[in-house]
Amino acid sequence: MSQYYTLLVNGKLDFEELLLEKYTLIGLDEAECILLIKLKKILKDNKHTNEVALIKSLHEEMTLSEKDLSEKILKLINSDYITLDEENEGFTLNGTFKRLSYLYDSEEENTNKEENITDLKKCASLIEKECEHLLSPTELEVIKHWIEVDKFSFDEIKEATLNAVSHKKKSVKYIDVFLNKDKEKKISPSIGENDELSELFKSAIYGKK
Numbered sequence: 001m002s003q004y005y006t007l008l009v010n011g012k013l014d015f016e017e018l019l020l021e022k023y024t025l026i027g028l029d030e031a032e033c034i035l036l037i038k039l040k041k042i043l044k045d046n047k048h049t050n051e052v053a054l055i056k057s058l059h060e061e062m063t064l065s066e067k068d069l070s071e072k073i074l075k076l077i078n079s080d081y082i083t084l085d086e087e088n089e090g091f092t093l094n095g096t097f098k099r100l101s102y103l104y105d106s107e108e109e110n111t112n113k114e115e116n117i118t119d120l121k122k123c124a125s126l127i128e129k130e131c132e133h134l135l136s137p138t139e140l141e142v143i144k145h146w147i148e149v150d151k152f153s154f155d156e157i158k159e160a161t162l163n164a165v166s167h168k169k170k171s172v173k174y175i176d177v178f179l180n181k182d183k184e185k186k187i188s189p190s191i192g193e194n195d196e197l198s199e200l201f202k203s204a205i206y207g208k209k
Contacts, residue, residue, distance in 0.1 A: 005101035009094070015040055018100055026099040028081070031064065035072055036081065038062065040093055048090040119147050123157050130161050131170040139172040152179055 007013040016037050023033035035058065042049065042057050049057070055069050062069065076082045080095035123143050124135055135143070146152045152160075160178035164170065169177075 002101040002105050004104045005097050008097040008101060019096070022100060022103055025103055032072060032076060034062065035069070036076070036093060036096055039082070039091070043091060043093070054091065116147050119154050120144055122154055123147070126158055127161055127172065127175065130165045133170070135172070142172050142176065146179065
């Protein structure tokens, strides 16, 4: 389950603030947003309140009629913003929590992708400059692997690049060797058969060993 969902359920994130900021992005209008905020507070004090009592409590705090409130609650239940908790005979906002957490997970994923693209460009530019040649598509895929899978930082890749160049080994293949030396890999002209990148290094770009 998403970390944001867990934080929302446990009250570690400000539900009201998040919903006010993002309600339109999860398909709500202003009245529905306020209704859910009010509902969250009511359920905090009484998790087992029934629909009649719920509508009465909401009516006391909102200008909507009881009929309008009943229709909106039914709509939110049918759309899974409000969930019926049959076991505890009450209501939860788990559906709304899930929508908000999914939204934040998607935003975080997009941010990470943008950061990876930026790091890829920076690393490619650095390596082309230091190794004095344009990178091939295969080499770019190797660098992408370092960033997205191995989670090497730009500084780590830069240090490995400078180490490789100082040893007069101006290629992505040797930069990878220096990058992985802290993982108990030997600094060697060849790449291990079990390495996930071995097939890339055996490609025509480098020539088979």
